[in-house]
Amino acid sequence: MKIGILLGSTRVGRQSHKVALHLEKELKERGVAADLIDLADDPLPILEGHAARSAQVEARVQALSARLRAADGLVFVTPEYHGSFSGVLKNALDYFWEEFNRKPIGVAAVSAGKLGGINASTQLQHVVLSLGAFALPTKLLVSEVHSAFDEALQVKSEPIAKSTARFLDEYLWFAGAIVQAKQVAAERAA
Numbered sequence: 001m002k003i004g005i006l007l008g009s010t011r012v013g014r015q016s017h018k019v020a021l022h023l024e025k026e027l028k029e030r031g032v033a034a035d036l037i038d039l040a041d042d043p044l045p046i047l048e049g050h051a052a053r054s055a056q057v058e059a060r061v062q063a064l065s066a067r068l069r070a071a072d073g074l075v076f077v078t079p080e081y082h083g084s085f086s087g088v089l090k091n092a093l094d095y096f097w098e099e100f101n102r103k104p105i106g107v108a109a110v111s112a113g114k115l116g117g118i119n120a121s122t123q124l125q126h127v128v129l130s131l132g133a134f135a136l137p138t139k140l141l142v143s144e145v146h147s148a149f150d151e152a153l154q155v156k157s158e159p160i161a162k163s164t165a166r167f168l169d170e171y172l173w174f175a176g177a178i179v180q181a182k183q184v185a186a187e188r189a190a
């Protein structure tokens with residue numbers, strides 16, 4: 001099983017990448033292949049029609065599409081901005097549909113405040129359904145992210161370490177069940 005981690009925070013001085021890196025490390029420690037897809041690496045412009053895309057943008061879209069397609073499931077990592085998930089993430093999601101269709105998707109939301117991105121996470125789970133994907137009911141809420149990691153980007157908050165482990169337990173059970181069901185259906189159809 002291969003899990004993509006889609007990081008929807010791109011601003012200079014961001015904190016959410018710490019959560020994405022922690023998820024990547026934890027997945028790898030569990031023997032699960034993980035691909036951290038950082039939207040800051042090859043930014044996508046505000047979505048326009050296909051005809052308006054330059055060759056450079058088209059190449060970025062295709063490269064991102066290939067990485068999303070290669071993932072059996074995804075975890076979306078979003079900061080909470082003004083009571084919702086990031087515009088950067090929504091813009092990226094709007095480029096694709098098939099890439100997410102019928103895939104298990106977990107949501108991790110990150111905030112500076114005490115509520116751990118609860119609004120962002122709930123709204124993003126709703127969007128997951130509109131992508132034709134399956135939203136994991138359990139979400140990972142990382143509150144007060146500024147004090148949750150040390151300078152080496154290792155998690156130092158025990159509650160966050162524990163909730164991340166519980167989130168991944170749930171996510172991997174859910175994703176494993178969906179991947180297995182797809183394999184059985186494909187074998188029956190063959």
Ligand SMILES: Cc1cc2nc3c(=O)[nH]c(=O)nc-3n(C[C@H](O)[C@H](O)[C@H](O)COP(=O)(O)O)c2cc1C
Binds near residue numbers: 013016111117
């Ligand atoms: C434009 C903007 C809006 C924000 N709105 C909220 C908010 O509504 N609630 C909250 O708890 N934190 C809010 N924050 C703080 C972020 O949650 C905080 O920056 C956190 O570190 C996660 O975002 P980051 O990955 O950009 O660092 C906001 C930050 C920005 C830049």
